[in-house]
Structures are given as C-alpha cells and as structure tokens.
Amino acid sequence: AQSVTQPDIHITVSEGASLELRCNYSYGATPYLFWYVQSPGQGLQLLLKYFSGDTLVQGIKGFEAEFKRSQSSFNLRKPSVHWSDAAEYFCAVGVGNDMRFGAGTRLTVKP
Amino acid sequence: EAGVAQSPRYKIIEKRQSVAFWCNPISGHATLYWYQQILGQGPKLLIQFQNNGVVDDSQLPKDRFSAERLKGVDSTLKIQPAKLEDSAVYLCASSLGGRGAGANVLTFGAGSRLTVL
Numbered sequence: 001a002q003s004v005t006q007p008d009i010h011i012t013v014s015e016g017a018s019l020e021l022r023c024n025y026s027y028g029a030t031p032y033l034f035w036y037v038q039s040p041g042q043g044l045q046l047l048l049k050y051f052s053g054d055t056l057v058q059g060i061k062g063f064e065a066e067f068k069r070s071q072s073s074f075n076l077r078k079p080s081v082h083w084s085d086a087a088e089y090f091c092a093v094g095v096g097n098d099m100r101f102g103a104g105t106r107l108t109v110k111p
Numbered sequence: 112e113a114g115v116a117q118s119p120r121y122k123i124i125e126k127r128q129s130v131a132f133w134c135n136p137i138s139g140h141a142t143l144y145w146y147q148q149i150l151g152q153g154p155k156l157l158i159q160f161q162n163n164g165v166v167d168d169s170q171l172p173k174d175r176f177s178a179e180r181l182k183g184v185d186s187t188l189k190i191q192p193a194k195l196e197d198s199a200v201y202l203c204a205s206s207l208g209g210r211g212a213g214a215n216v217l218t219f220g221a222g223s224r225l226t227v228l
Contacts, residue, residue, distance in 0.1 A: 004153075006153075032215050034215075034216075034217075036219075041221075042221055042222075043115070043202060043204075043219035043220050043221045043222050044154070044202070044204075044217075044219040045219070046216065046217070046218070049216060090153055090154070094215040098167070099144070099156065099215060099217065100156075101146075101153035101154045101155075102153050103151075103152055103153045104151075104152070104153050
C-alpha cells in the first residue's frame with residue numbers, strides 16, 4: 001500500500017544545534033517529494049521539493065533535503081536551528097494526481 | 112500574487128447543524144483540493160477538482176459532506192449534518208494542474224477551523 005511515514009512525532013533540539021527530520025515512503029514508482037512547514041494557526045508552506053536530478057535539494061529558510069532511492073527516504077536537514085523554526089513539519093509524496101502527507105513531526109526549539 | 116483565500120477562519124457549531132466553507136484559489140490554478148486536518152494528524156484529502164470536474168472524492172464522506180466548484184474557480188465545502196468528529200481544520204489548496212512536475216506544487220490557504228460541540 002502507498003504510504004508516507006514520519007517516524008518521529010516530536011523532536012526537541014537546542015537553538016543552534018543541527019536538525020534532521022525523517023521521512024520514508026512506500027510507492028511503486030519514484031514519486032515527487034515535498035516538505036511543508038506549518039506554524040500554529042497557519043496553512044502549510046512549501047519548504048522544498050524534489051522532482052528529479054540532483055538528490056540534494058535546497059529550500060527556503062536554510063533547509064535542505066536528500067533523496068535516497070535505496071532507502072526510500074527524503075530526510076530534511078538544517079545545520080543550525082533558530083527559535084523561529086519551531087513548527088510542525090510534513091513530508092508529502094505525489095504520484096500523478098495523488099498527493100499524500102505524513103502525520104507530521106512537531107519541532108520544539110530550546111533556548 | 113494573491114494567495115489562496117479561505118473563509119471563515121473559525122466556526123463553532125453544534126452537532127447536527129450545517130456549515131459551509133469557501134475557498135478562492137490562486138488565479139490560473141486549475142486544480143483545487145480540500146483537505147481535512149484533525150489535530151495531531153497530517154492533512155487528509157477529501158476532494159480534488161480539476162477545473163470544475165471531480166478528480167478524486169474517494170475519501171469524502173458523501174452522506175454528510177459535499178463540495179462544488181461550479182465555474183472552475185472558487186469552491187464551497189459543506190457539512191450537513193455535522194458530527195463531533197468533524198472538528199478539524201479544513202485546508203484548501205490549489206496547483207497549476209496538468210502534467211509535469213510543477214503541476215503538483217500545492218499552495219495552501221490558512222485554513223478554516225471547525226469546532227463541533
């Protein structure tokens with residue numbers, strides 16, 4: 001069955017520390033891959049996307065993600081987290097017209 | 112460019128009442144989506160329109176939910192009668208649609224938060 005898994009429900013990091021949020025998918029073909037961020041009371045904002053080509057993609061706000069076909073993963077990273085990065089992060093996978101979201105990872109940033 | 116507009120932002124109703132949400136997508140976006148986001152969960156697709164036709168409504172509870180996009184632009188999502196478990200944020204999103212990778216890039220509205228008492 002097609003699925004998107006974000007194994008970590010909640011992650012806490014200290015400000016200035018590095019961050020990695022995990023995303024795994026199960027699809028028959030290589031899908032389009034996305035990361036969205038949602039601040040409290042807001043809609044989802046696109047951070048970055050992977051369609052093809054270079055497997056390391058850069059996004060907004062200093063985020064990057066790496067597509068690993070062998071692991072069916074698309075993990076989100078940031079070298080130094082800022083307090084304003086505290087939010088909910090969603091991995092999304094698209095095949096054709098089908099777009100599915102993971103359950104999300106809530107990021108808390110400690111001062 | 113203007114973003115995806117949704118209204119109302121908040122709505123509180125009692126169970127068995129009805130409610131309607133409105134969405135105006137980005138100009139020129141052919142595809143419009145309605146998602147339901149229950150607290151603590153990821154968005155779940157309710158219905159997807161391509162212009163004014165339905166592409167996917169397999170997860171729409173059709174006994175109580177309905178949606179339309181009459182002129183291929185703005186859309187309305189209705190719930191009648193509402194149940195307690197319908198409490199959620201209803202997100203509208205739009206994309207260019209069609210073929211190609213860019214067609215899948217969704218832009219979301221701020222959402223409409225529904226509380227059913």
